[in-house]
Amino acid sequence: MSAARLLVLGALARRGIAHGYGVHQDLVSWRADTWTSVKPGSIYHALEKLASQGLIEPSSSEDSTKLGPARTEYAITEEGRQEFIRLLEAALKNNDFQMVAAGIAFMEFLPRARAARLLEERLDSLRATVSFLRTLPTQPIPADPSKHPELVGLWVGYFDYAVASTESLLQALRSGSYLFIDEQK
Amino acid sequence: MSAARLLVLGALARRGIAHGYGVHQDLVSWRADTWTSVKPGSIYHALEKLASQGLIEPSSSEDSTKLGPARTEYAITEEGRQEFIRLLEAALKNNDFQMVAAGIAFMEFLPRARAARLLEERLDSLRATVSFLRTLPTQPIPADPSKHPELVGLWVGYFDYAVASTESLLQALRSGSYLFIDEQK
């Protein structure tokens, strides 16, 4: 699964209609560029691919405030929304940090209980990784990089942090923070 | 820069001679698969690319313990070693976690002082990112994902951790841990 596909679908799900440059600007304004690296080319590719699959459709809502060169606008379809939800669920279970971050950015598109459930699954998988890493030997002067104590230590620390931050997010969800799609304002 | 290229060159630098499957096994045995995701196809691609650039050369040291199907073995050339050092230096300064991890795995191929210097540069850049992230607002109920407090919090925590782990590694280097290429055993 590509992070670009999820981010582009998510941007479309939020806005309803958008063009490539607009999606790019959204990502920048969300600071998504701090935690992912989705270049313009990838956005346009994702848009074309999604359009060829019928998940989004070229739309001609020629915005009156249009500036600069011609743009191609797309609207998300019903199938696109379904695909978005599928990718979102996969992202929240994913072990890759970029994917998880993208998933969290859009988590309110899922029902609260579902988001919490997915984060619990992620927690299980992270804890399993921590347990595994702790079984690795850390020798003072390693003969090969696998035993580089600082490298193993780096990863243990990283996964410990991932566990802690996921727990705290889950806590926030359970205590009613945020407004999810299944809830009234 | 591709992590695959650095990992393949590094594996060759350690072994002198290797074939694709062997490189893959090295990466697995170093647990590199925990922190990167380099599929076999990428390894073979990197080998072919490096060979076409003269950084490695097909070698015919037909190992007598050969098993299974025919293999193509490669030896690293002098230019390959130079490129390896270039990539290694870039990796240690890099902000991408996978790159840094690969850089740390091979850091003893640099002189100790040089490795320390590169990690200091990385530290500066990480601290700048932390400062920037702390300037972002964190509102209780965000209107858009950029202000998702948990998302910003996630990244602050992540970069804080990166700073702390880099500091501790630097400390270890300065206090004489590990054996670097410029040092006698």
Add this chain to the structure above:
DNA sequence: GTCCATCTAGTCAAATTTGAATAGATGCTT
């Protein structure tokens, strides 16, 4: 009124990655 910087918007070839498939060798089991 024209030069130029900047913002808007997108295109494209080349490089890289992915995922799935192919295929030889070895050894166990029945």
Add this chain to the structure above:
DNA sequence: AAGCATCTATTCAAATTTGACTAGATGGAC
């Protein structure tokens, strides 16, 4: 001794990403 799982080793098409480039519009300075 035939079947079959597993380990060894690689290939390849398709998908995706990268990096560099093209190009129209606006606004300000001169």
